[in-house]
Amino acid sequence: MNREYCEKIRISAMxxxxxxxxxxxxxxxxxxxxSCSDCRLEIDQQRQAIALLEGRSRRVFAQDVWPExxxxxxxxxxxPKQPATVLPFVLLCLxxxxxxxxxxxxxxxxxxxxxxxxxxxxVLFFTLxxxxxxxxxxxxxxxxxAK
Numbered sequence: 198m199n200r201e202y203c204e205k206i207r208i209s210a211m212x213x214x215x216x217x218x219x220x221x222x223x224x225x226x227x228x229x230x231x232s233c234s235d236c237r238l239e240i241d242q243q244r245q246a247i248a249l250l251e252g253r254s255r256r257v258f259a260q261d262v263w264p265e266x267x268x269x270x271x272x273x274x275x276x277p278k279q280p281a282t283v284l285p286f287v288l289l290c291l292x293x294x295x296x297x298x299x300x301x302x303x304x305x306x307x308x309x310x311x312x313x314x315x316x317x318x319x320v321l322f323f324t325l326x327x328x329x330x331x332x333x334x335x336x337x338x339x340x341x342x343a344k
Contacts, residue, residue, distance in 0.1 A: 203229075203236050210240050214247075289322050 206229045209219035219226060230237050296315055 206236050207239055285322060285326055292318055
């Protein structure tokens with residue numbers, strides 16, 4: 198048969214199955230499906246796929262996390278102002294600037310220690326100001342978590 202006509206038949210058969218109005222009359226679709234094995238095979242494969250999908254269901258998650266988040270947002274107290282830590286940041290900036298100047302100078306060949314010094318200074322800096330830039334917020338708890 199004609200490929201375009203077979204495509205119209207298949208679309209009409211799917212529309213009939215879904216309860217929609219088909220492009221072609223129902224009798225013409227049924228007649229064609231009886232005579233064309235390719236279209237019949239295609240429609241049967243679609244029916245099998247739909248039967249497999251209808252047997253599946255989505256998991257419903259009973260836990261709603263938004264109330265916990267909203268409570269944590271409302272219940273958090275304003276953080277007390279930390280003392281101004283401008284001086285350590287200024288010192289850090291000056292150190293890094295000095296380090297870059299020394300690194301750029303062509304006459305100095307200090308090796309690996311010059312390249313690792315900024316990392317060590319940053320670790321020391323965050324240790325001194327008692328801040329962890331990788332800290333995980335532990336205030337958020339989910340239902341069922343041990344408190």
